Amino acid sequence: MMDFSLTLSAQIAEAIIELISQNEIKPCSRLIERDLMERFKVSQTVIREARLLLESKGVVTTIPRKGSYVNHPSGAELSMLFEMRKALDIFVIGEVALHHTAQDMQELQEISSAAEKAYQKKDLTQFFRLSKDFHRKIYRCSGFLCLEKIYDSLTTLTDLFHYNAHTSRNIELEDDVIGHRRICDAIESGDVERCKQVVCEHIEKVHSSDLKIISSSDV
Numbered sequence: 434m435m436d437f438s439l440t441l442s443a444q445i446a447e448a449i450i451e452l453i454s455q456n457e458i459k460p461c462s463r464l465i466e467r468d469l470m471e472r473f474k475v476s477q478t479v480i481r482e483a484r485l486l487l488e489s490k491g492v493v494t495t496i497p498r499k500g501s502y503v504n505h506p507s508g509a510e511l512s513m514l515f516e517m518r519k520a521l522d523i524f525v526i527g528e529v530a531l532h533h534t535a536q537d538m539q540e541l542q543e544i545s546s547a548a549e550k551a552y553q554k555k556d557l558t559q560f561f562r563l564s565k566d567f568h569r570k571i572y573r574c575s576g577f578l579c580l581e582k583i584y585d586s587l588t589t590l591t592d593l594f595h596y597n598a599h600t601s602r603n604i605e606l607e608d609d610v611i612g613h614r615r616i617c618d619a620i621e622s623g624d625v626e627r628c629k630q631v632v633c634e635h636i637e638k639v640h641s642s643d644l645k646i647i648s649s650s651d652v
Contacts, residue, residue, distance in 0.1 A: 441475065441479055442479050442482035442483045442486060443483070443486060445469075445473055445475060445479060445480065445483040446483040446484075446486040446487050446490075448473065449464070449469070449483065449487060449492075450487070450490075450492060450589065450593065451558070453492070453503055453593050453597065454558070454561055454592075454593055454596045454597055454600075455558060455600075456597055456600065456601050458503060459503065460503050460504070460505040460594075460597065461502060461503060461505045462502065462503050463500045463501065463502050464484065464493065464500070464501045464502070464503065465500075466480050466481070466484075469483075484501050487501075488501075489586070490585070490586060490589040490590065491504060491586070491589060491590040492504060492589055492590055492593065504590060505594070506590055506591070506594055507647070508644055508647045508648065510590075511591060511594065511640065511643055511644065511647065512640070512644070514587055514588075514590065514591050515591060515636060515637075515639075515640040517587055518584070518587045518588060518591070518636060519632075519633060519636045519637075521580065521583065521584065521587065522632045522633075522636060523629050523632060523633065525571060525572055525575045525577065525580060526571065526575075526616075526619075526620070526628045526629060526632045527625045527628060527629060528575040528576060528577065529571055529574045529575050529620055529628070530619070530620055530622075530623055530624065530625045530627075530628040531623070531625060532574075532575070532576060533574050533620055534574075537570075537574040538617075538620065538621055540570060541567065541570055541571065541574070541616075541617055541620065542617050544563055544566050544567045544570060545567055545613040545614060545616075545617050547563050548560050548563035548564050548566075548567060548610070548613060549610050549613075549614075551563060552606065552609075552610055557596070557600055557606075560606070561592070561596045564609060564613070565588075565592065567613055568584065568588070569581055569584065569585075571616070571620075572584050591643070594643060595639060595642075595643055598643060598646045599642075599646075602646070604642070604646075608638050608639070608642070609639070612631075612634075612635035612638065612639075613635075615631045615634075615635070616628075616631055616632060616635060618631075619631040619632075
């Protein structure tokens with residue numbers, strides 16, 4: 434589903450990311466401009482602008498005279514990105530624990546509940562979208578709005594790998610659902626140290642499961 438508040442090239446970039454998350458575009462595969470132009474009914478210029486946005490998010494790498502390819506992170510790359518995210522999340526969740534409002538708490542719980550219902554209905558596309566919204570909302574609640582863009586940059590590739598790898602192998606994502614519930618409870622408690630611990634555990638579980646997939650075989 435496209436976000437029409439974005440520019441056309443940004444909408445196309447988001448649509449391509451969704452296709453990758455649904456495994457319609459495979460990791461390591463080449464993006465063919467002509468195919469994308471026909472699929473989305475847009476010009477070559479728009480596709481090229483979208484490709485540049487995907488490169489900035491770490492989703493795509495362009496090799497001169499060879500083309501643009503969907504990135505497939507190594508174990509070392511995943512570990513680096515998760516460690517960077519963990520450090521940022523620890524700071525952000527501490528601020529949210531201290532400064533969230535009742536309205537913030539209600540919205541977080543509503544997103545978490547909606548994501549859980551989507552998961553129970555096996556609507557994984559909606560579940561993934563709401564999971565991303567949940568974490569973005571936490572960043573907005575911190576009051577440091579500039580950090581949301583940094584969060585997106587850090588997590589676009591790791592989220593794509595996580596969702597793609599788990600859905601292609603039919604691996605349960607119950608830990609993601611439980612993790613969001615625990616984060617809501619921790620924020621509502623206002624206990625900064627508890628919030629930091631819960632967020633660390635959530636990220637480390639996701640990281641651990643993804644590393645196991647990489648070590649077992651290619652996705």
